[in-house]
Structure formats: C-alpha cells, structure tokens
Amino acid sequence: MSKLMSSLYGWVDERLGLEELVKFAKKKTVPQHQHSFWYYWGGISLFFFIVQSLTGLLLLVYYRPGPDAYESVRQITYEIQFGWLIRSAHAWSANLMVAAVFIHMFSVYFMKAYRYPREFGWWTGMVLLVLCLLFGFSGYLLPMDELSYFATKVGLEIPAALPAVGPWIANLFRGGLEVSEQTVQRFFALHVVLLPMLFIPFLFIHLWLVQKHGNATIPSEMEKPEYLRRSIPFFPNFLMKDLALWLIALNVMSLLASIFPWEIGEPADALKPAPTGIHPEWYYMSAFQMLKVLGNVFPGALGEGLGITIFTLGLILWFFIPLYDGKHENGVKARNATYFGLLALFILIATTAWGYMVL
C-alpha cells in the first residue's frame, strides 16, 4: 500500500515539482519571540474568508435577489433544512472576519511590519480591508429586512454628502432615488461577483508578498545579533500551529452560529418609520458615532462634511504610513507612527463604546 502511494507520489512529483514546494516551505522560517502570537491573525482572517466563500456559495443555491429577496431569506431561515445554520455561519463568520482583519491590521501596524521592503503588503492589505468592509455593507442589505433597509439608506447618505458628485453616486448605487429591489439586485451583483473578482487577486498578491519577504520581526528583535534571534520552520511547525488556530476559529464560529442563530427582522417597508434603537453593525459604529457627534457640534451639512473629511484624511495618513516610517530606525518618526496608531486605536474603541452607551 505505502509502496503504491510512494510510487504514485513520485509520478505526480515528477510532473508537478511538489518536492520543490516542500523544500521551499521547509527552508522558510517564522520569527519566534514574545509577540509571535500576532502572526496568526492574517491566517485566521484567511480562514474566515474561506468559510465566507463556502457558506456564501451554499446560500446562493436558495437566495433570490430582487423583489423576492426577503421571502427567499425567510425560506432559508425557516423552511430549508439547516438553512438557518448556513446563514448564521455566514453572518457570524463575516463579523469574525472583520474582527480578525482589524486585529491583523493593528498588530502589523504596531510591529512595524509595513516597513521596507513590505510596503506593498501594507497597501494591498488596506485595499483588502476596504473591500472587506464593502462586502459587509453590500451583504447586509441582501435579506432586505427592516434593519438592512435603513442601514443601507443611512450608509448611502455618506457618498451622497460628497460635493457635486454625491447625489449622482448615491443614485447609481441605489438604482433609483430610494433603496428598492433594484438596489438589492445590484448589491447582489456587487457582493457575489464584482467584490470577489477584486478581492481574490489582491489576496493572492498579499499572500505572495508574505511568501516573498517572510514575516517581519519586531524592532526589538532586530536590535539583537543574528545568533540570538529565534525562529521556527514554516513547515510543518508554523503551519501546524496555524491549522490548530483554524480549528479553534471553526469551533468558536460554529458555537456562536448555533447558539445565537442570526435572526431575520420584519420585511423592509418604505412607509414604516425606523425602529427605535436602530444602529449599524459594530464595525461601522465608530464612524456612525463620530458623524453623530460632529453633527451635534456643527449642525447641518457642515458636520457631515467635516466628519467625512477628517475620516478621509486619517485614512490617507494611515495608508501612507510606510512612506513616513519606512526605515528600520527607532527615531522620532517611529515613535510618532506608534503614537498615531495608538490614537487611532483609542478613537476607534472609544467612539464605538460611546456609540453603544448612548443607544
């Protein structure tokens, strides 16, 4: 049996060069130090993306966009066997993915892994983050219940506030003047075709860059002489730990999905007032609260405009941080970048908490 297997492996290896891959994976190492734990969050994000692809594919079997959207999601939730579980897994895994992506981003930021030569890793990561949030936004409308209806209405007010082109962009997203079945239909196209088509190539570039440059080590390790730095082989050591964490992620996601199944609300109704206590998903809460606060301080279009401007400015600074703090030096720039990161993290957490407190 094993002789047959090894000759079969030999046959395949001769043609595909598997041994080269194994050799490459064995040569590759991952730094080992007290903050190594944070190296796993990119992998966890990837795991949730795979779960999203698979559960999304399954939902595609019964979901019908357009005027039938709500009814089809109701059927998936209440009539199709285990439909509730598939839908719940998709929704929970989406939230966990956003969380993992944020943890991954901040750990990369504070470990200064965006520095030379990994700038493009950071930039492709930022593109993936934006696409990930757009996945969340477009997917949220698809059940077309009350919450998704108002979330989309409110969300589209942000591009609508852009000077001159705003209303035009918002109408294009909505496919009309109001959120309707036209909107669901095009958000569906966005969610299942356009966004994956953009996301997957960027994901591959991102992963390829990690392969090419390897994991960055933290600045305090860089100061040590080479012989004092420790590392583990990528294959099989790091990969095994990676997979172990994937298993934990799978268990956490399955437990959440089955113990707290995702609900479906009342069908969207353009004539019904928004339910009290309505609020966006947690990953938009910070932006929501900031806009609300600025709107209170500066009433009218000024507050909204100011909020969007500050947001965009912050995002641009965040994006270009490798150009500011790109050298491996622990000087003023490195410290400033860290402070900027801490400030961003603080604002994000504080406004999110604030948003939930005043609900």
Added chain:
Amino acid sequence: MNHSAEHSAEKIEGQEPLMSRRAFSQVLFTGVGMCYAAAIGYPVYQYLASPISKASEAAAVNQVSLPDANKLEKGSAMMFKFGAKPGILIHHADDTWVAMEAVCTHLACTVQYQAEQNRLFCACHGGVYDTRTGANVAGPPPKPLQAYKVTVEPTSVVVSKV
C-alpha cells in the same frame, strides 16, 4: 524524555504496548477528523437535499381531475400535469379517450400530438408512438409510453394511474 516514559510504562505492565504512540495519535486524529467531516457534511447534505423530499411528495400523485377537459374537441389533444411530469390527453375522432405520460422513453423530451399523421412525435430524436396504445413504433424509443386510465365525468375528465 518521551522515550523513557514509554519505557517505564512498558516495565509496569510487563508487556509490549498495544499500539505505538504514533499509531495511537494517527487513529485519534483520523477519528476526530472524520467526526468533523460528518458534522459539517451532514447539515450541508440535508441543506442541499431539502427541496427533493418536498418535490417527491408533490410528485406522488395517483389521480388528477381536469375540469372542463370533457369539452376537448374530437381529433385534438391537450397537455396536463400529472404529479411532476407532463401528460397528454387525446380525444380521438371516434370519441375514444386516451391519456398517457408525455415523456419520451428515449431521453425524456416531451412528446407532441400530430393529428394529421395521427402519431405522437418526439422532436428531439424523432421517436414515434402510437396514439391509442402508446406503443413505440419508430425511431430510438426503447419502450412504449406509460398509459393512464381515463374516466369522462359530466364536468371533467379524471386521469388515474393504471
């Protein structure tokens, strides 16, 4: 260290261990892996198979009543739904009634009634059936069409399985 632990265990029991450490963990991991595969595979299968049982229930029909079908003119035919499949009801010129499953026994296309040639014809591959018995008379069909029993009521036609 692992080695000495294994050795001491052997000494205590005074015999060869039933299984090596490696074999034991292989069995364990395979078992756990299969449990996971089943725990994921079962709901996914049920999810995908969900509409099949409903469709089979709907298809389990022994008799259908066709209101006003008794007014069908002589020398013409009409299609009807028998469970999940199409059926064809023919009112012959001599006032006899015939009904059969309209699914070609060759590759399952739906057959049509051609009054001029007095035949049931399958356009897909040119199968021909007899309009009274459903017998396959020409072309590739291997079997006759399944015939139904027809009862003409005052306001309807009732078609039932033989």
